[in-house]
Amino acid sequence: MLSALLDRLTYANVVATLALFVAVGTGGAYAVSKIDGSDIRKHSLTGRQFRSNSIGSRVVKEASLRPVPRARNAARLGGRPASRFLDSCPQAFAPTIPVADVCVEVQARPAESYRAAASACALTDNRERAGRRLPTYQELMSALTNPQVQRASGGELTSEVYPSSSRPGKFDVLFIADNGDVGLVPDEGGAKSFRCVADPMN
Numbered sequence: 001m002l003s004a005l006l007d008r009l010t011y012a013n014v015v016a017t018l019a020l021f022v023a024v025g026t027g028g029a030y031a032v033s034k035i036d037g038s039d040i041r042k043h044s045l046t047g048r049q050f051r052s053n054s055i056g057s058r059v060v061k062e063a064s065l066r067p068v069p070r071a072r073n074a075a076r077l078g079g080r081p082a083s084r085f086l087d088s089c090p091q092a093f094a095p096t097i098p099v100a101d102v103c104v105e106v107q108a109r110p111a112e113s114y115r116a117a118a119s120a121c122a123l124t125d126n127r128e129r130a131g132r133r134l135p136t137y138q139e140l141m142s143a144l145t146n147p148q149v150q151r152a153s154g155g156e157l158t159s160e161v162y163p164s165s166s167r168p169g170k171f172d173v174l175f176i177a178d179n180g181d182v183g184l185v186p187d188e189g190g191a192k193s194f195r196c197v198a199d200p201m202n
Contacts, residue, residue, distance in 0.1 A: 090125050090198055099149070100142035102197040104135065108152035111191040114173040117157050121196035132196035134159035139197055140176055152193030153178060161187060 089096040089103030096103035112120065114134075121132040135143065137158045143149045144156075155177040162184070164170040172184035175192050185192055 089200055093124055094196065096198060097146070097148055098200060099146050100139050101200075102135070102139055103200055104139070104143040104146075104149060104197050105132075105195040106148055107150055108156055108193040108195045111154065111193050113189055113191050114157055114161070114171075114185075114187040117192075117194040118159070121194075124196055125198060130199070132198045134194060135197045136160060137174055137176070137182070140195075141180075143195070143197075144176065144180070149195075151178060152195075155183065155192050157185075157192045157194040 089098050094105045094107065094109070096105050098104075109117070109120065118134055121134055124132045134157055137160050140156060140158050144151055155175045158174045158176065160174040161171045162174070164172045164186070167186065171187040173187050173190065173192075175183055175185055177183055
């Protein structure tokens, strides 16, 4: 049988066979080195033809992605919809609106000393929440630029206190005047209007 094969083996058969092996062996390497992204038509490749993690957010439009079919609860947290977790501002007793990452009372309260004002804020909404507090200077300034917030005449107290320069061992409280200027009043007896703020909760 081997002799029959050798009888038919010619120079042309050997050269043709060698040429075939060389073409197959180097053709793939040539294709790998010469074909780049510009040679591939858009939308001609399927997901199975890409390596894992080879496509990034620059290529994929996230808005075009749909929820994973098996993730039936993907839009919920603990079975609750996202709307359940939105922050809200308290409306009981003195209504508040969101301003500068806090909830600010729309209406200023009557004039009180710093201690009485801080106590009144702490006692507001303290059953369901941590209670309210006096605003910082920055919070009150942001609130007073909101058209829904009504300014109090005579200025409003902030939560910021400083050692008194005229009364040793005592404190002065920063307040914001009607025109936006700042001033100091004694922590005891320096009555000014005030408004409380609360942290948003869901």
